[in-house]
Structures are given as structure tokens and as C-alpha cells.
Amino acid sequence: MSVGHVARGFEEAGIPTVSVFVRAFRHVAEVMKLPRTVITQHPMGRPLGGPGDPQRQRTVIEAALGLFDSATAGGTVVEIGDTWRPGAVNP
Amino acid sequence: MTDIESDAAETLEEFKNSFSYGARSDLTFKFLKSLSPEDAGEFFRQLLGEVGRSLDHGEVGPIHQLVFDWQVRGYEKSGRSHEYDTAPFVAPAKPVSASKVGVLTSSGHFPAWDDPNPFGIENMTQVEAEARISEFMRDTPALSAIPIDIDSGDLRVRHGGYDVRSVSRDPEVAFPLQTLIALEAEGVIGELSSPMYSFTGATSQGRLRRQALPGWIDRLKGDGIDVLLLVPV
Incomplete structure (x- = not known):
């Protein structure tokens, strides 16, 4: 919820935002009508990817940044289908 | 009721709730408190089933998917x-x-030299933060500014609302500093603004909106950002 309020506040103040949520909180992004949201299939507390998994982390960030160029209306939600995978043991 | 040492027989309700800030607190599994006792029982049945199967095939993916x-x-x-x-x-x-x-981000990161010291407590531990979760939920969030040239050894995290084990091993799990530095170098983004910011997302929603957020907006506008990437946990 916290980031939802932050996203709405910045967007209303003229700063475009994109938020990365884990799947467990997709409904929060939807009921709060956030401007742009990327959803990952990751466990809570691990929104961008596993520790020591820079490839997945980059994929998620690029998907989020891409919404700045592609989204045409508020409430845009894009779900990344890649399932969770553990990162390297010693990142 | 979270006292494992109690003489009284523990109910399934008490058992599942103890994972949420109770005697068995584990924030990856605090969702158990939201399940009915019947559903929690079904979760454990399925979990043990997958653990048993993994003994032979060695794959942990089905266990992770179940969680x-x-x-x-x-x-x-x-x-x-x-x-x-x-x-x-x-x-x-x-x-x-x-x-x-x-x-x-709402991940609770801060620089070692600028600990927000919640409730005036210096060097609060993760354990203490979890114990004070109710107080955090009533408090006004503090914004931490983290310069993008911070030494990795100076980046700290503390957050009573989620399991910080992953971000403690690799901040990029929720605080994408190196990821964005690389994307800036490759021209995917024009510029990464410094500092990046973080706060503890377990906080009073009213105080966040009315007391903290207006100042945060002014501050980041002052940084000259064009767009804002937000990472909740």
C-alpha cells in the first residue's frame, strides 16, 4: 500500500512512475489504480529476482522502464511470466 | 498465544499464527496467519508432500512454487x-x-553513516524492528538518501515487515543500484539520479500521505528527475 500511495502522489504531481510488485500484491496495484505496474512471479521480499541473479534483476528492471515508453493510460499492468529461481549461492 | 513452552495444548490456530511475529516468527511465512486453520493444514500437507518427493528427485522448484x-x-x-x-x-x-x-524503494535501506534511528533507538537490529512492527505501523516514515557511489559495505537494510535475508545477501533483490548503473552505461536510461531513496514501507498510511509524501515529492523534483522507478517489497 505504501508504494501505491507514493506512486499516485508523484504521478498526480506530474512525475511519471512505474512500480514493481510481486504477484501476491497484484490486487493492491489494481485496486489502488496505479499508473504503471510490472508484476513478478517472485516470493514476497524478492521483487526483482534472487540474490546473485543479475540476469533476472535486469530483465525485471528493463520491463519496468519499458513501460515509460509504451504505456498510454493509467492502470497499465504487465505481468512477467518467468517463475522464481534461486540466485547464485554466493553473490 | 505464542508461548511454545506453555503447558496448554496448542491449537492449530495458535500454531499457524505464531509464524507472524510470534514464537516461530518467519516473515516469509507470516501469510499463514491470514489462512483459515483448515487451509493452513492443507498448506502443510502439500508442503510435506513436496518435501517427501524432493528426497528422491532432488528438485526444490516444486517446493518454491508451492510457497x-x-x-x-x-x-x-x-x-x-x-x-x-x-x-x-x-x-x-x-x-x-x-x-x-x-x-x-520501500525496502528499508539506508547508508551506514545515516541510520534513521527509528524511535530514537541507535543501531536498531532487524530482530528489534520486527518486535516493534506495531509501532512502525503507527509512525511517520523517514526517507533515506543513498548516493549512487556508495560503497557496497556501507549499504544497510532493516525492515520489520518482510524477510530481509535475500536483500541482506544481495541488495539488488530490491534496491537496483548496480543494475541501473549498468543500464545507464549502456544508454538504456539517460541518467541515474543520485541519491536513490528508500524508506520502511511498514508505516502509517495516513502519516505517509499527509506528512511525508509532500516533502518527498518536492525533494525528488529538486533532484530534477524525469521519471520515478518504485520498488515495494
Whole structure:
């Protein structure tokens, strides 16, 4: 919820935002009508990817940044289908 | 009721709730408190089934998927009280490849030299933060500014609302500093704004909106950002 309020506040103040949520909180992004949201299939507390998994982390960030160029209306939600995978043991 | 040492027989209700800030607190599994005793029992039945199967095939993926699926189920009723009718939207003035990108996460990161010292407590531990979760939920959040040239050894995290084990091993799990530095070098973004920002997302929603957020907006506008990347946990 916290980031939802932050996203709405910045967007209303003229700063475009994109938020990365884990799947467990997709409904929060939807009921709060956030401007742009990327959803990952990751466990809570691990929104961008596993520790020591820079490839997945980059994929998620690029998907989020891409919404700045592609989204045409508020409430845009894009779900990344890649399932969770553990990162390297010693990142 | 969370006292494991109690003489009274523990009910399944008490057992499942003890994973949420109780005697068995484990924030990856605090969702159990949101499940009915029957559903919690079903979760454990399925979990043990997958653990048993993994003894032979050695794959932990099905166990991870099971935890993920039940987390989704456990949180499905959360956060629905903050419902809005319309979505704000402003189109970026330029492509992201030419934009100055700001970052704000609710992961609870801060620089070692600027600990927000919640409730005036110096060097609060993660354990103490979890024990004080109710106080955090009533408090005004503090914004931590983290310069993008911070030494990795100076980046700290503390947050009583989620399992910080992953971000403690690799901040990029929720605080994408090196990821964005690389994307800036490759021209995917125009510029990464410094500092990046973080706060403890377990906080009073009213105080966040009314007391903290207006100042945060002014501050990041002062940084000259064009767009803002947000990472909740």
C-alpha cells in the first residue's frame, strides 16, 4: 500500500512512475489504480529476482522502464511470466 | 498465544499464527496467519508432500512454487481498503533513454553513516524492528538518501515487515543500484539520479500521505528527475 500511495502522489504531481510488485500484491496495484505496474512471479521480499541473479534483476528492471515508453493510460499492468529461481549461492 | 513452552495444548490456530511475529516468527511465512486453520493444514500437507518427493528427485522448484502459490492466496484479502476509482497518468516528456531516472524503494535501506534511528533507538537490529512492527505501523516514515557511489559495505537494510535475508545477501533483490548503473552505461536510461531513496514501507498510511509524501515529492523534483522507478517489497 505504501508504494501505491507514493506512486499516485508523484504521478498526480506530474512525475511519471512505474512500480514493481510481486504477484501476491497484484490486487493492491489494481485496486489502488496505479499508473504503471510490472508484476513478478517472485516470493514476497524478492521483487526483482534472487540474490546473485543479475540476469533476472535486469530483465525485471528493463520491463519496468519499458513501460515509460509504451504505456498510454493509467492502470497499465504487465505481468512477467518467468517463475522464481534461486540466485547464485554466493553473490 | 505464542508461548511454545506453555503447558496448554496448542491449537492449530495458535500454531499457524505464531509464524507472524510470534514464537516461530518467519516473515516469509507470516501469510499463514491470514489462512483459515483448515487451509493452513492443507498448506502443510502439500508442503510435506513436496518435501517427501524432493528426497528422491532432488528438485526444490516444486517446493518454491508451492510457497509462492500459498503466499498469493494468503495475501489475497490484504490492502483492499485503499481502493481508488481512477488511475493518475502523465506521459513522460521524453524517451526513457534520454530521461533522468529517480528510484525510491520501500525496502528499508539506508547508508551506514545515516541510520534513521527509528524511535530514537541507535543501531536498531532487524530482530528489534520486527518486535516493534506495531509501532512502525503507527509512525511517520523517514526517507533515506543513498548516493549512487556508495560503497557496497556501507549499504544497510532493516525492515520489520518482510524477510530481509535475500536483500541482506544481495541488495539488488530490491534496491537496483548496480543494475541501473549498468543500464545507464549502456544508454538504456539517460541518467541515474543520485541519491536513490528508500524508506520502511511498514508505516502509517495516513502519516505517509499527509506528512511525508509532500516533502518527498518536492525533494525528488529538486533532484530534477524525469521519471520515478518504485520498488515495494
